[in-house]
Amino acid sequence: MDMNTTQHTSHQYNRELDDARSKLMTMGGLVETQVTSAIKALLERDSELGEKVAYSDYEINSMEVAIDEQCAEIIARRQPAASDLRLLITIIKVITDLERIGDEAEKVGRYAVETTESVTSGELHQSLRHLGDHVKTMLHDTLDALARLDVKQAMQVVTNDQQVDAEFEAISRQLITRMLEDPRNIKDSLNVTWCARSLERIGDHCKNICEYVIYLVKGKDVRHTNLDKMREEIFGSNG
Template identity: 55%
Template sequence: MEIGQHISQRYNEELEDIRNQVLKMGGLVESQAEQAVKALLESDFELAKAVANGDEAVNQMEVDIDEECTRVIARRQPTASDLRLVVAVVKVITDLERIGDEAEKIARYSKKLAKKQNITRMHSELSHMSQLVLTMLHDSLDAFARLDADGAVRILGKDQQVNVELDNLSRLLITFMMEDPRHIKSALRVSWCARSLERIADHAQNICEYVIYLVKGKDVRHTSLEHIRSKYFPYDIEDGEE
């Protein structure tokens, strides 16, 4: 799918500029998430502090893009695929802003965990879950950039794996707290970081649903993956689960 061409070159430029702004916002949010995870895994207090204080730029980008979408709707009265693009953009930037919020939460918890060494026992589990989530986020933004509905469906298949990772980590944390109650506070903070990671994956999944809406013209929210595949993708797509 490509953005439709119009008699007005300025209209084309406006639509393309909106997409580029979303991709720029996505790149910033992805960087924040990566840095927050790095601060958590490496116990880097200064990096965690920088990420925790860096949310303002994302918030401002959301406001700016939202206002531009409003101007396009008022001035151009878009229809068909153009309207879907504007609607999808408004939804995507909302999820991106919330991903930024979750990255900020991870950074704030990481600041308090930075001087603790008792998360090393679950470092491997945290690292594996983090990498899975960051990959989902990156791939969802790539699917939006390329308007790749097939790629979006493959990413949807990874969400269940993130839930399994969260359950495994939660069991490990419970055991950790039972063995030594002195570490309950730190273990809870790690648990909250894991929950934020799971929410980032949920928002990445939302972005994929908006890509499908944009390309196929079908709202697939609150629809099972099996139904999405059978109804809108009646051809073989490589399974997104690893």
């Protein structure tokens, strides 16, 4: 099953659904660019890029509003069958998380500009780079799972989120040590903590989106169930 399998008698209706899906993926691409730029701005102390990220959220926001309206309109006019309806409701939910990923990227951009001291090298920089890479991969895989409605990949992302949480905790500990060593680091370290927290939140939103994908495909609500139970539901008891 992918996003194109369902056949409809009305070509126009098909085009409307395709258009909503394609807008969703465009929005996802924009969000991905924002996240990549925000992480780059943070790691390379590129304040010009940070500034750009911090003030270009509006495009994502207006896409959210447009897609929302479009989906509601299709539901109202077309009275879609259950499977299409589930797709449209999923899109409505997914764009909320995409928009909030954009918000977090914006925050990282803003903090990247404010952070005066360099974190361009050393252990902390490595940990941040690692977390950043991890989150970028998660987002990429999330958008991929969404485009192909790939439950296994979605499940992988949900599992990966625990690692991101652990990496965030490790960075928090590093930052506390850094603050203890030299109190002049406190303000700066807090800025980096906020960035790490935003990256961790992006991971959370990816997880949310992937749970919606699983829900859409499997028709079971896997949100809020624990991982083992979820794995069992998706891959069977030996999965």
